[in-house]
Amino acid sequence: MTRVLNKVVLITGAARGIGAAAAKRLYDEGGKIVIGDVLDEEGTALASSLGERATYVHLDVSSKASWDNAVAIAEKTFGPLNVLINNAGIAHQAYIKDLALEDYQRVININQTGVFLGMQAAYPSLLMGKNSSIINVSSIYGLVVDLHSMAYVASKFAVKAMTKVAALEFGRFGIRVNSVHPGLIKTPMTGVESSDAAFGYVPLKKRDHAPDRAGQPEDIANMMLFLASDESTYANGAEFVIDGGIIWNRETKAKEEYFKNVAE
Numbered sequence: 001m002t003r004v005l006n007k008v009v010l011i012t013g014a015a016r017g018i019g020a021a022a023a024k025r026l027y028d029e030g031g032k033i034v035i036g037d038v039l040d041e042e043g044t045a046l047a048s049s050l051g052e053r054a055t056y057v058h059l060d061v062s063s064k065a066s067w068d069n070a071v072a073i074a075e076k077t078f079g080p081l082n083v084l085i086n087n088a089g090i091a092h093q094a095y096i097k098d099l100a101l102e103d104y105q106r107v108i109n110i111n112q113t114g115v116f117l118g119m120q121a122a123y124p125s126l127l128m129g130k131n132s133s134i135i136n137v138s139s140i141y142g143l144v145v146d147l148h149s150m151a152y153v154a155s156k157f158a159v160k161a162m163t164k165v166a167a168l169e170f171g172r173f174g175i176r177v178n179s180v181h182p183g184l185i186k187t188p189m190t191g192v193e194s195s196d197a198a199f200g201y202v203p204l205k206k207r208d209h210a211p212d213r214a215g216q217p218e219d220i221a222n223m224m225l226f227l228a229s230d231e232s233t234y235a236n237g238a239e240f241v242i243d244g245g246i247i248w249n250r251e252t253k254a255k256e257e258y259f260k261n262v263a264e
Protein backbone atom coordinates (compact mmCIF):
# COMPACT_ATOMS: atom_id res chain seq x y z
CA MET A 1 0.00 0.00 0.00
CA THR A 2 2.98 2.32 -0.33
CA ARG A 3 3.97 2.27 -3.98
CA VAL A 4 3.50 6.05 -4.32
CA LEU A 5 3.81 6.94 -0.64
CA ASN A 6 3.69 10.72 -0.12
CA LYS A 7 4.00 11.47 -3.82
CA VAL A 8 1.99 14.54 -4.80
CA VAL A 9 -0.09 13.61 -7.84
CA LEU A 10 -2.18 15.93 -10.01
CA ILE A 11 -4.67 14.05 -12.21
CA THR A 12 -6.76 15.89 -14.80
CA GLY A 13 -10.24 14.73 -15.77
CA ALA A 14 -10.29 12.77 -12.53
CA ALA A 15 -13.89 13.36 -11.45
CA ARG A 16 -15.00 10.17 -13.24
CA GLY A 17 -13.92 7.37 -15.56
CA ILE A 18 -10.26 6.41 -15.91
CA GLY A 19 -9.06 9.49 -13.99
CA ALA A 20 -11.25 8.68 -10.99
CA ALA A 21 -10.01 5.07 -10.98
CA ALA A 22 -6.43 6.38 -11.02
CA ALA A 23 -7.20 8.78 -8.15
CA LYS A 24 -8.50 5.88 -6.04
CA ARG A 25 -5.68 3.48 -6.94
CA LEU A 26 -2.91 5.97 -6.23
CA TYR A 27 -4.62 7.19 -3.05
CA ASP A 28 -4.73 3.61 -1.79
CA GLU A 29 -0.98 3.35 -2.43
CA GLY A 30 -0.19 6.37 -0.25
CA GLY A 31 -0.32 9.24 -2.77
CA LYS A 32 -1.49 12.78 -2.07
CA ILE A 33 -4.02 13.30 -4.80
CA VAL A 34 -5.17 16.51 -6.49
CA ILE A 35 -8.26 15.86 -8.59
CA GLY A 36 -8.61 18.41 -11.41
CA ASP A 37 -11.75 18.59 -13.53
CA VAL A 38 -14.55 20.83 -14.72
CA LEU A 39 -17.17 18.61 -13.02
CA ASP A 40 -17.01 20.35 -9.63
CA GLU A 41 -19.72 18.36 -7.88
CA GLU A 42 -18.39 14.91 -8.86
CA GLY A 43 -14.79 15.94 -8.23
CA THR A 44 -15.49 17.36 -4.78
CA ALA A 45 -17.51 14.27 -3.81
CA LEU A 46 -14.71 11.95 -4.95
CA ALA A 47 -12.08 13.91 -3.01
CA SER A 48 -14.10 13.77 0.21
CA SER A 49 -14.86 10.07 -0.25
CA LEU A 50 -11.13 9.35 -0.53
CA GLY A 51 -10.03 11.22 2.61
CA GLU A 52 -7.56 13.79 3.90
CA ARG A 53 -4.85 13.14 1.34
CA ALA A 54 -7.16 14.13 -1.54
CA THR A 55 -8.43 17.49 -2.69
CA TYR A 56 -10.38 18.83 -5.65
CA VAL A 57 -9.52 21.84 -7.79
CA HIS A 58 -11.50 23.27 -10.69
CA LEU A 59 -9.19 22.87 -13.69
CA ASP A 60 -10.09 23.53 -17.31
CA VAL A 61 -7.07 22.05 -19.06
CA SER A 62 -7.53 24.29 -22.11
CA SER A 63 -6.89 27.43 -20.00
CA LYS A 64 -3.39 28.55 -19.01
CA ALA A 65 -4.73 30.60 -16.08
CA SER A 66 -6.64 27.57 -14.82
CA TRP A 67 -3.45 25.47 -14.93
CA ASP A 68 -1.42 28.08 -13.02
CA ASN A 69 -4.12 28.19 -10.36
CA ALA A 70 -4.32 24.37 -10.07
CA VAL A 71 -0.56 23.91 -9.70
CA ALA A 72 -0.42 26.70 -7.10
CA ILE A 73 -3.24 25.08 -5.10
CA ALA A 74 -1.60 21.64 -5.33
CA GLU A 75 1.69 23.06 -4.01
CA LYS A 76 -0.02 25.02 -1.26
CA THR A 77 -2.01 21.97 -0.12
CA PHE A 78 0.53 19.16 -0.40
CA GLY A 79 3.87 20.61 -1.64
CA PRO A 80 5.63 20.37 -5.04
CA LEU A 81 4.29 17.89 -7.57
CA ASN A 82 5.93 14.51 -8.17
CA VAL A 83 3.46 13.20 -10.72
CA LEU A 84 1.27 14.79 -13.40
CA ILE A 85 -1.32 12.63 -15.16
CA ASN A 86 -2.71 14.41 -18.23
CA ASN A 87 -5.86 12.34 -18.52
CA ALA A 88 -8.67 14.82 -19.36
CA GLY A 89 -10.10 14.29 -22.80
CA ILE A 90 -13.19 14.39 -24.94
CA ALA A 91 -14.28 12.32 -27.91
CA HIS A 92 -15.99 13.53 -31.06
CA GLN A 93 -17.08 11.50 -34.04
CA ALA A 94 -17.84 12.94 -37.46
CA TYR A 95 -16.86 12.25 -41.03
CA ILE A 96 -14.49 14.91 -42.38
CA LYS A 97 -17.19 16.39 -44.63
CA ASP A 98 -19.38 16.97 -41.56
CA LEU A 99 -16.71 17.99 -39.04
CA ALA A 100 -17.35 21.58 -37.90
CA LEU A 101 -14.27 23.72 -37.31
CA GLU A 102 -15.41 24.57 -33.76
CA ASP A 103 -15.75 20.87 -32.91
CA TYR A 104 -12.32 20.11 -34.35
CA GLN A 105 -10.78 22.97 -32.36
CA ARG A 106 -12.61 22.04 -29.16
CA VAL A 107 -11.13 18.53 -29.27
CA ILE A 108 -7.63 19.83 -30.06
CA ASN A 109 -7.85 22.52 -27.33
CA ILE A 110 -8.67 19.99 -24.62
CA ASN A 111 -6.91 16.78 -25.73
CA GLN A 112 -3.77 18.30 -27.24
CA THR A 113 -3.24 21.90 -26.11
CA GLY A 114 -4.34 20.83 -22.62
CA VAL A 115 -1.43 18.39 -22.44
CA PHE A 116 1.05 21.04 -23.60
CA LEU A 117 -0.24 23.60 -21.08
CA GLY A 118 -0.16 20.98 -18.34
CA MET A 119 3.43 19.94 -18.94
CA GLN A 120 4.50 23.58 -19.14
CA ALA A 121 2.67 24.64 -15.98
CA ALA A 122 3.73 21.63 -13.90
CA TYR A 123 7.37 21.50 -15.01
CA PRO A 124 8.85 23.91 -12.40
CA SER A 125 7.00 22.09 -9.65
CA LEU A 126 8.04 18.61 -10.91
CA LEU A 127 11.66 19.83 -11.05
CA MET A 128 11.64 20.15 -7.27
CA GLY A 129 10.58 16.54 -6.82
CA LYS A 130 12.70 13.36 -7.07
CA ASN A 131 11.95 10.72 -9.74
CA SER A 132 9.17 12.87 -11.14
CA SER A 133 6.85 11.40 -13.74
CA ILE A 134 4.48 12.78 -16.36
CA ILE A 135 1.89 10.36 -17.74
CA ASN A 136 0.09 11.52 -20.87
CA VAL A 137 -3.06 9.67 -21.86
CA SER A 138 -3.20 9.05 -25.58
CA SER A 139 -5.20 6.12 -27.01
CA ILE A 140 -4.87 3.22 -29.41
CA TYR A 141 -6.01 6.01 -31.75
CA GLY A 142 -2.62 7.59 -31.16
CA LEU A 143 -1.15 4.50 -32.83
CA VAL A 144 -3.68 3.45 -35.46
CA VAL A 145 -6.49 5.37 -37.15
CA ASP A 146 -10.22 4.90 -37.51
CA LEU A 147 -13.03 6.32 -39.63
CA HIS A 148 -14.96 9.45 -38.57
CA SER A 149 -12.47 10.43 -35.87
CA MET A 150 -10.24 13.04 -37.51
CA ALA A 151 -10.09 15.43 -34.54
CA TYR A 152 -9.67 12.74 -31.87
CA VAL A 153 -7.04 10.80 -33.83
CA ALA A 154 -5.11 14.01 -34.63
CA SER A 155 -5.07 14.98 -30.95
CA LYS A 156 -4.02 11.53 -29.71
CA PHE A 157 -1.19 11.12 -32.28
CA ALA A 158 -0.03 14.58 -31.18
CA VAL A 159 -0.02 13.54 -27.51
CA LYS A 160 2.21 10.56 -28.37
CA ALA A 161 4.67 12.81 -30.23
CA MET A 162 4.61 15.58 -27.60
CA THR A 163 5.40 12.96 -24.96
CA LYS A 164 8.62 12.06 -26.76
CA VAL A 165 9.70 15.70 -27.19
CA ALA A 166 9.07 16.31 -23.49
CA ALA A 167 10.94 13.11 -22.58
CA LEU A 168 13.96 14.44 -24.49
CA GLU A 169 13.77 17.86 -22.86
CA PHE A 170 12.95 16.79 -19.31
CA GLY A 171 14.76 13.45 -18.97
CA ARG A 172 18.08 14.97 -17.99
CA PHE A 173 16.35 16.86 -15.20
CA GLY A 174 14.97 13.69 -13.65
CA ILE A 175 11.45 13.99 -15.04
CA ARG A 176 10.39 11.06 -17.21
CA VAL A 177 7.48 11.36 -19.63
CA ASN A 178 5.55 8.41 -21.03
CA SER A 179 2.29 7.89 -22.90
CA VAL A 180 -0.50 5.46 -22.09
CA HIS A 181 -2.63 4.02 -24.90
CA PRO A 182 -5.91 2.51 -23.69
CA GLY A 183 -8.12 0.40 -25.93
CA LEU A 184 -11.87 0.43 -25.47
CA ILE A 185 -12.58 0.97 -21.76
CA LYS A 186 -15.96 1.08 -20.02
CA THR A 187 -16.39 4.71 -18.92
CA PRO A 188 -18.94 7.50 -19.39
CA MET A 189 -16.95 8.56 -22.48
CA THR A 190 -17.72 5.32 -24.27
CA GLY A 191 -21.34 5.67 -23.26
CA VAL A 192 -22.28 2.47 -21.46
CA GLU A 193 -21.30 1.44 -17.98
CA SER A 194 -23.63 -1.45 -17.21
CA SER A 195 -24.03 -3.89 -20.07
CA ASP A 196 -21.25 -5.72 -21.89
CA ALA A 197 -23.48 -6.42 -24.87
CA ALA A 198 -24.66 -2.83 -25.24
CA PHE A 199 -21.08 -1.63 -24.88
CA GLY A 200 -20.00 -3.50 -27.97
CA TYR A 201 -18.29 -6.32 -26.13
CA VAL A 202 -19.90 -8.93 -28.38
CA PRO A 203 -18.49 -7.51 -31.62
CA LEU A 204 -15.09 -7.17 -29.96
CA LYS A 205 -15.18 -10.78 -28.84
CA LYS A 206 -15.99 -11.87 -32.38
CA ARG A 207 -12.76 -10.21 -33.41
CA ASP A 208 -10.91 -12.59 -31.05
CA HIS A 209 -9.08 -9.97 -29.02
CA ALA A 210 -7.34 -11.78 -26.23
CA PRO A 211 -8.97 -11.41 -22.77
CA ASP A 212 -12.51 -12.65 -22.35
CA ARG A 213 -13.86 -9.40 -20.89
CA ALA A 214 -14.23 -5.69 -21.58
CA GLY A 215 -11.58 -3.17 -20.48
CA GLN A 216 -12.14 -1.47 -17.12
CA PRO A 217 -10.83 1.91 -15.84
CA GLU A 218 -8.80 -0.01 -13.22
CA ASP A 219 -6.82 -1.72 -16.01
CA ILE A 220 -5.49 1.69 -17.02
CA ALA A 221 -5.16 2.93 -13.41
CA ASN A 222 -2.82 0.01 -12.67
CA MET A 223 -0.51 1.06 -15.50
CA MET A 224 -0.64 4.67 -14.27
CA LEU A 225 0.33 3.48 -10.79
CA PHE A 226 3.37 1.68 -12.21
CA LEU A 227 4.44 4.76 -14.20
CA ALA A 228 3.88 7.07 -11.21
CA SER A 229 5.90 4.85 -8.89
CA ASP A 230 9.68 4.46 -8.67
CA GLU A 231 9.30 0.99 -10.23
CA SER A 232 9.34 2.67 -13.66
CA THR A 233 12.33 5.00 -13.32
CA TYR A 234 14.04 3.50 -16.41
CA ALA A 235 11.02 4.13 -18.68
CA ASN A 236 11.13 7.40 -20.62
CA GLY A 237 9.49 8.50 -23.88
CA ALA A 238 7.78 5.13 -24.23
CA GLU A 239 4.31 4.01 -25.29
CA PHE A 240 2.37 1.74 -22.92
CA VAL A 241 -0.51 -0.03 -24.65
CA ILE A 242 -3.34 -1.59 -22.59
CA ASP A 243 -5.93 -2.62 -25.14
CA GLY A 244 -6.77 -6.26 -24.52
CA GLY A 245 -4.87 -7.13 -27.68
CA ILE A 246 -7.01 -5.12 -30.12
CA ILE A 247 -4.10 -3.66 -32.10
CA TRP A 248 -2.18 -6.91 -32.14
CA ASN A 249 -5.30 -8.77 -33.28
CA ARG A 250 -6.06 -6.21 -35.98
CA GLU A 251 -2.54 -6.40 -37.38
CA THR A 252 -2.45 -10.20 -37.28
CA LYS A 253 -5.80 -10.52 -39.04
CA ALA A 254 -4.75 -8.00 -41.68
CA LYS A 255 -1.55 -9.97 -42.38
CA GLU A 256 -3.47 -13.28 -42.57
CA GLU A 257 -5.91 -11.71 -45.04
CA TYR A 258 -3.08 -10.25 -47.10
CA PHE A 259 -1.16 -13.52 -47.40
CA LYS A 260 -4.38 -15.43 -48.15
CA ASN A 261 -5.04 -13.08 -51.06
CA VAL A 262 -1.44 -13.35 -52.27
CA ALA A 263 -1.63 -17.18 -52.15
CA GLU A 264 -4.88 -17.22 -54.12
Ligand SMILES: NC(=O)c1ccc[n+]([C@@H]2O[C@H](COP(=O)([O-])OP(=O)(O)OC[C@H]3O[C@@H](n4cnc5c(N)ncnc54)[C@H](O)[C@@H]3O)[C@@H](O)[C@H]2O)c1
Pocket residue numbers: 012013014015016017018019036037038039059060061062087088089090091110137138139140181182183184185186187188189190
Ligand atom coordinates in the same frame (compact mmCIF):
# COMPACT_ATOMS: atom_id res chain seq x y z
N1 LIG B 1 -12.69 5.12 -22.47
C1 LIG B 1 -11.95 4.71 -23.48
O1 LIG B 1 -12.29 3.72 -24.16
C2 LIG B 1 -10.67 5.42 -23.82
C3 LIG B 1 -9.83 4.84 -24.78
C4 LIG B 1 -8.63 5.47 -25.11
C5 LIG B 1 -8.29 6.67 -24.50
N2 LIG B 1 -9.13 7.23 -23.59
C6 LIG B 1 -8.71 8.49 -22.99
O2 LIG B 1 -8.73 8.37 -21.58
C7 LIG B 1 -8.97 9.66 -20.99
C8 LIG B 1 -10.09 9.54 -19.97
O3 LIG B 1 -11.25 9.14 -20.66
P1 LIG B 1 -12.51 8.46 -19.96
O4 LIG B 1 -12.90 7.31 -20.82
O5 LIG B 1 -12.28 8.27 -18.51
O6 LIG B 1 -13.59 9.62 -20.25
P2 LIG B 1 -14.67 10.32 -19.29
O7 LIG B 1 -15.51 11.15 -20.19
O8 LIG B 1 -15.32 9.32 -18.43
O9 LIG B 1 -13.74 11.25 -18.38
C9 LIG B 1 -13.08 12.36 -18.91
C10 LIG B 1 -12.99 13.43 -17.86
O10 LIG B 1 -12.33 14.57 -18.45
C11 LIG B 1 -13.02 15.72 -17.98
N3 LIG B 1 -12.84 16.87 -18.86
C12 LIG B 1 -13.41 17.12 -20.06
N4 LIG B 1 -13.03 18.32 -20.51
C13 LIG B 1 -12.20 18.85 -19.58
C14 LIG B 1 -11.48 20.06 -19.48
N5 LIG B 1 -11.56 21.02 -20.42
N6 LIG B 1 -10.69 20.26 -18.39
C15 LIG B 1 -10.63 19.31 -17.43
N7 LIG B 1 -11.29 18.15 -17.46
C16 LIG B 1 -12.07 17.93 -18.53
C17 LIG B 1 -14.48 15.29 -17.92
O11 LIG B 1 -15.25 16.17 -17.11
C18 LIG B 1 -14.35 13.89 -17.35
O12 LIG B 1 -14.38 13.89 -15.95
C19 LIG B 1 -9.28 10.60 -22.16
O13 LIG B 1 -8.12 11.33 -22.49
C20 LIG B 1 -9.64 9.65 -23.28
O14 LIG B 1 -9.42 10.21 -24.55
C21 LIG B 1 -10.31 6.63 -23.23
